[in-house]
């Protein structure tokens with residue numbers, strides 16, 4: 001078994017998620033090679049063969065160009081599985097590889113059972129084992145599903161590769177996330193509002209509970225997208241990562257992108273009408289109730 | 303400008319799911335338009351409104367019930383519906399779905415195609431990009447902003463931590479829409495009435511399915527409950543009291 005791991009580089013920096021790719025490869029005890037469009041001065045701590053294209057020359061993410069590089073590496077190395085993170089880079093590039101190489105892609109792998117990748121279905125309420133109908137395939141890994149301790153002394157054996165530069169998109173630059181306002185990462189207690197609050201007026205119930213507990217209030221993405229709560233209070237992969245002593249998730253289903261932002265909380269209380277909501281997987285206490293009735297009752301007891 | 307938007311009908315994620323063979327049981331579920339696709343429809347309608355003389359088609363693959371979601375898209379402002387009739391849509395892998403869309407779209411010279419970033423049930427995030435690759439056109443995924451200023455299209459791609467990559471390109475191109483791209487409109491009653499008169503063409507899937515699946519579901523199952531978590535249920539005042547007691551016992555936050 002041989003894997004080709006696709007590491008990521010953005011805005012002058014190697015991204016750390018390559019450790020997750022290595023963790024996956026180790027779990028299969030596979031031979032491993034890696035590919036990176038990155039910098040020769042910022043290399044992964046990977047003791048194996050690395051195909052490196054210089055980002056100084058090829059710039060920031062350019063799908064057509066990265067795809068062509070990987071096609072070349074695949075021809076040279078004949079890997080069984082091509083592994084990317086299920087990240088904005090991975091979910092964009094993987095289908096392009098799947099199409100160019102005419103091989104299946106299996107998205108957001110969380111596990112391997114009896115040699116077959118396992119992926120979530122319906123917001124992780126169910127799981128699916130998937131059989132690729134080809135002996136080579138591409139996978140993307142769910143963030144956090146695998147990891148490995150890196151050897152700080154490890155260094156790759158680098159093979160530099162080059163190609164003509166092609167592009168059908170023009171990268172104009174990065175725009176930073178809005179900064180300022182509350183810093184949820186320092187809060188000891190966070191009470192978060194999800195879509196289950198139903199309407200903007202009900203955000204107040206959540207904010208009041210947070211104030212009563214002496215904490216801050218946060219929100220899931222739909223509540224922020226609807227502009228009921230400002231973006232700097234959003235918890236999750238595209239918002240803030242928090243680790244309070246107490247996290248109260250009110251009307252939040254617990255999608256992986258939300259969990260990624262709060263799973264390091266010490267104690268999690270979820271208030272939800274659906275006992276099967278995936279938030280129940282990580283909640284220390286699941287209160288099955290309508291938040292509009294339960295929270296006022298809770299306020300009376302505090 | 304010729305625009306196509308692809309929508310999928312998905313079950314309400316709050317449903318109580320049951321397993322049926324290698325998929326979830328599709329009976330007795332409430333169905334709706336995939337959330338990500340609502341942003342696609344809205345963006346397509348905005349673009350149509352911006353560019354005079356545009357023509358906007360909505361396409362969906364699935365059994366007869368998907369026409370209900372297509373009617374919503376027509377009421378939001380799409381001009382016509384293409385229903386690809388497929389009772390076996392749940393078994394199709396992303397490659398087959400993309401190949402069906404590409405087969406339909408090929409030779410029709412759509413300038414812009416919108417898809418959702420992912421479907422809420424399968425969440426493969428593949429169909430849009432695969433479709434564009436099969437058609438040989440540009441694809442930009444996960445957009446949270448779209449601007450067309452002839453001939454340049456400028457979009458923002460959302461990356462981790464809320465960082466955005468600003469990208470420009472030209473038609474023909476396909477975009478996959480991320481949550482928050484815009485504010486999808488509610489169909490008004492007059493528009494719902496008007497939508498009833500809009501063209502809805504049906505195409506049997508056998509006319510447009512020319513490929514074999516690249517993968518198949520072997521098994522579907524419920525994740526094992528890790529346990530540990532305590533469930534409180536019952537009278538709100540009672541369980542509120544219990545929760546306060548537990549928080550005082552197990553955490554330090556209420557002991558002040």
Ligand SMILES: Cc1cc2nc3c(=O)[nH]c(=O)nc-3n(C[C@H](O)[C@H](O)[C@H](O)COP(=O)(O)OP(=O)(O)OC[C@H]3O[C@@H](n4cnc5c(N)ncnc54)[C@H](O)[C@@H]3O)c2cc1C
Nearest residue numbers: 194195196220221236237238251252253255257273274291
């Ligand atoms: C690339 C990407 C990045 C993302 N980044 C983020 C992110 O940073 N943060 C984030 O939160 N999401 C993010 N998302 C979105 C995420 O996938 C989910 O769509 C989102 O987290 C759902 O929010 P929710 O739980 O509030 O809503 P829903 O999933 O709609 O859940 C609402 C919940 O409320 C419950 N409920 C309904 N009524 C009541 C009531 N009266 N009382 C109690 N409970 C009730 C329901 O049972 C349900 O469980 C991202 C998605 C993608 C694709």
Ligand SMILES: Nc1ncnc2c1ncn2[C@@H]1O[C@H](COP(=O)(O)O)[C@@H](O)[C@H]1O
Nearest residue numbers: 309310363417418420421426427428429
């Ligand atoms: N059955 C379908 N009919 C029409 N479009 C679909 C269908 N399935 C997926 N799509 C499109 O592909 C996107 C991504 O789906 P997926 O790759 O399944 O996550 C969806 O948001 C839709 O735009």
